[in-house]
Amino acid sequence: xxxxxxxxxxxxxxxxxxxxxxxxxxxxxxxxxxxxxxxxxxxxxxxxxxxxxxxxxxxxxxxxxxxxxxxxxxxxxxxxxxxxxxxxxxxxxxxxxxxxxxxxxxxxxxxxxxxxxxxxxxxxxxxxxxxxxxxxxxxxxxxxxxxxxxxxxxxxxxxxxxxxxxxxxxxxxxxxxxxxxxxxxxxxxxxxxxxxxxxxxxxxxxxxxxxxxxxxxxxxxxxxxxxxxxxxxxxxxxxxxxxxxxxxxxxxxxxxxxxxxxxxxxxxxxxxxxxxxxxxxxxxxxxxxxxxxxxxxxxxxxxxxxxxxxxxxxx
Amino acid sequence: xxxxxxxxxxxxxxxxxxxxxxxxxxxxxxxxxxxxxxxxxxxxxxxxxxxxxxxxxxxxxxxxxxxxxxxxxxxxxxxxxxxxxxxxxxxxxxxxxxxxxxxxxxxxxxxxxxxxxxxxxxxxxxxxxxxxxxxxxxxxxxxxxxxxxxxxxxxxxxxxxxxxxxxxxxxxxxxxxxxxxxxxxxxxxxxxxxxxxxxxxxxxxxxxxxxxxxxxxxxxxxxxxxxxxxxxxxxxxxxxxxxxxxxxxxxxxxxxxxxxxxxxxxxxxxxxxxxxxxxxxxxxxxxxxxxxxxxxxxxxxxxxxxxxxxxxxxx
Numbered sequence: 093x094x095x096x097x098x099x100x101x102x103x104x105x106x107x108x109x110x111x112x113x114x115x116x117x118x119x120x121x122x123x124x125x126x127x128x129x130x131x132x133x134x135x136x137x138x139x140x141x142x143x144x145x146x147x148x149x150x151x152x153x154x155x156x157x158x159x160x161x162x163x164x165x166x167x168x169x170x171x172x173x174x175x176x177x178x179x180x181x182x183x184x185x186x187x188x189x190x191x192x193x194x195x196x197x198x199x200x201x202x203x204x205x206x207x208x209x210x211x212x213x214x215x216x217x218x219x220x221x222x223x224x225x226x227x228x229x230x231x232x233x234x235x236x237x238x239x240x241x242x243x244x245x246x247x248x249x250x251x252x253x254x255x256x257x258x259x260x261x262x263x264x265x266x267x268x269x270x271x272x273x274x275x276x277x278x279x280x281x282x283x284x285x286x287x288x289x290x291x292x293x294x295x296x297x298x299x300x301x302x303x304x305x306x307x308x309x310x311x312x313x314x315x316x317x318x319x320x321x322x323x324x325x326x327x328x329x330x331x332x333x334x335x336x337x338x339x340x341x342x343x344x345x346x347x348x349x350x351x352x353x354x355x356x357x358x359x360x361x362x363x364x365x366x367x368x369x370x371x372x373x374x375x376x377x378x379x380x381x382x383x384x385x386x387x388x389x390x391x392x393x394x395x396x397x398x399x400x401x402x403x404x405x406x407x
Numbered sequence: 408x409x410x411x412x413x414x415x416x417x418x419x420x421x422x423x424x425x426x427x428x429x430x431x432x433x434x435x436x437x438x439x440x441x442x443x444x445x446x447x448x449x450x451x452x453x454x455x456x457x458x459x460x461x462x463x464x465x466x467x468x469x470x471x472x473x474x475x476x477x478x479x480x481x482x483x484x485x486x487x488x489x490x491x492x493x494x495x496x497x498x499x500x501x502x503x504x505x506x507x508x509x510x511x512x513x514x515x516x517x518x519x520x521x522x523x524x525x526x527x528x529x530x531x532x533x534x535x536x537x538x539x540x541x542x543x544x545x546x547x548x549x550x551x552x553x554x555x556x557x558x559x560x561x562x563x564x565x566x567x568x569x570x571x572x573x574x575x576x577x578x579x580x581x582x583x584x585x586x587x588x589x590x591x592x593x594x595x596x597x598x599x600x601x602x603x604x605x606x607x608x609x610x611x612x613x614x615x616x617x618x619x620x621x622x623x624x625x626x627x628x629x630x631x632x633x634x635x636x637x638x639x640x641x642x643x644x645x646x647x648x649x650x651x652x653x654x655x656x657x658x659x660x661x662x663x664x665x666x667x668x669x670x671x672x673x674x675x676x677x678x679x680x681x682x683x684x685x686x687x688x689x690x691x692x693x694x695x696x697x698x699x700x701x702x703x704x705x706x707x708x709x710x711x712x713x714x715x716x717x718x719x720x721x722x
Contacts, residue, residue: 239559241559241560242560242697243560243670243672243701243715243717244554244556244560244684244685244686245556245557245558245559245560245561245684245685246560246684249691249693249694253693253694254694255694256694257694344680344681347678347680348680355558355678357558360698361701361702361703361717362694362697362698362700362701363662363670363686363689363697363700363701364686364689364691364694364697365659365662365663365686365687365688365689365690365691366659366687366688366689366691367691369559369560369561369684370559370560371559371678371679371680372680372681373680373681374678374679374680374681375680376564376679376680376681376682378564378568379564379568379569379570379571379572379677379679382557382677382678382679383675383677385677385678386558386676386677386678387676388676388711396703400558402558402676
């Protein structure tokens with residue numbers, strides 16, 4: 093299943109509104125087929141893996157990160173394809189909350205005599221498909237807020253100088269995050285100050301071009317989409333994963349609306365003192381309100397900088 | 408030597424202007440004497456350890472965190488005492504830069520036929536006696552700046568509410584740091600907003616009462632000393648270790664004067680947004696000036712908060 097999740101990660105940022113699924117077919121202890129959701133969302137991971145496995149799929153086990161679909165779309169339903177190929181056992185990480193699937197995939201497989209097991213690497217699969225799952229459950233994209241700051245929470249000098257606070261390894265990691273997003277959003281101030289291209293300068297990802305959005309009451313420039321308010325992202329078709337890259341106003345707007353699910357803090361070992369703060373007014377009335385909202389999910393060094401990943405605690 | 412350093416730590420905050428030294432006397436693989444500098448700076452660690460060892464010191468090895476003193480003070484010089492006790496070998500972590508010692512202690516020991524080795528656990532000893540060493544080398548105390556902040560670098564809400572940002576474990580750690588300091592300093596704003604007692608609420612340390620200082624152009628209240636400017640701390644007698652506890656103005660004043668040697672950042676997993684920043688204007692003209700000044704020395708979790716310790720890189 094670990095391998096299936098890694099395969100699913102390959103499609104991140106290219107499959108919306110579909111989830112990016114990974115699938116591995118194993119027979120007699122050997123891998124006979126591997127697949128992941130292809131750009132545009134089709135073919136599905138199972139179809140790709142079954143095509144590779146061919147006749148060797150008969151009697152094999154399929155490891156798949158999400159419940160196979162039950163209703164035919166542009167191609168046959170994956171549950172039907174697995175049955176037809178003679179798969180004996182399906183191990184799925186999680187079920188699919190999408191109302192057209194939602195257990196029907198597993199029912200169909202079981203009805204055909206296939207052994208179905210659910211739950212392996214569920215947490216990893218949830219993280220990997222958080223965009224699709226949030227879209228199904230909450231009707232909006234999964235929102236990641238990225239902040240690059242000094243030890244004292246500054247993102248620029250009083251002069252506006254902000255390049256660079258973090259080093260090259262941290263900036264490369266941001267490009268990896270961009271490659272996983274369907275859309276990247278910045279605020280009006282950041283657009284005017286930095287005219288960011290938000291491109292992805294990473295070997296192997298040159299073809300990725302996430303949509304670009306500007307949080308503004310005005311018009312968007314050529315090649316950008318205008319978003320009037322954080323809540324408006326719910327209505328964006330084809331956006332499962334949204335990356336908010338700042339600045340302080342856009343960060344505050346999404347936080348105040350409680351629309352941030354994941355926080356990436358890239359922190360450089362420098363002090364700036366007077367300067368621009370990372371986050372504007374989020375309307376906090378007391379310190380008690382601030383506590384218990386964020387849980388540390390991951391921490392790692394990127395050169396001399398550190399990345400801390402926090403997840404919103406929603407109970 | 409590790410044990411000697413731990414013993415030396417016991418005297419921290421109580422021995423200035425003397426260093427807090429640790430000493431372990433070992434004979435035939437067994438410890439026969441242990442000592443650390445006593446409150447007020449006397450007796451020295453070696454005298455305490457030799458008293459415990461008694462006749463067993465003959466032919467033994469003395470592990471001591473600092474070069475033994477060579478000139479008699481209120482008691483006999485430690486080098487003389489070690490010779491008289493019949494110590495065969497002295498292992499010292501570092502030499503003493505104090506102009507009355509500065510190699511004379513080692514010379515005296517070697518002149519008496521004692522084997523002298525220097526350098527074991529030198530970095531740990533340097534850290535443990537940083538206050539005394541900085542006083543000898545730079546003619547001023549070793550200054551630690553403590554900051555307790557949110558992920559976004561805030562130390563209070565716009566309303567001034569600041570209790571509490573960090574949790575109990577982090578606050579207990581601050582009390583440990585206070586116990587190691589000879590003096591604790593806050594700025595005028597923090598004094599007026601919080602009227603901090605700066606006391607030490609730690610079992611076993613109830614008797615510790617570091618001197619309290621206020622960075623102010625005006626008068627100091629009863630029980631406090633007025634410090635006019637960061638540079639003035641050089642003239643304070645009996646202060647090897649100074650702990651600056653903020654607020655933003657005092658932190659900025661010490662940083663702008665480049666008088667901070669060690670930075671303690673206690674960070675809670677909360678976002679505050681608009682509010683009071685941890686550090687005021689430090690006069691930075693460009694980001695290039697900010698880089699390369701701080702090196703991560705230690706990082707550890709204190710409950711859900713994290714402590715990062717940075718040291719000033721002085722090359």
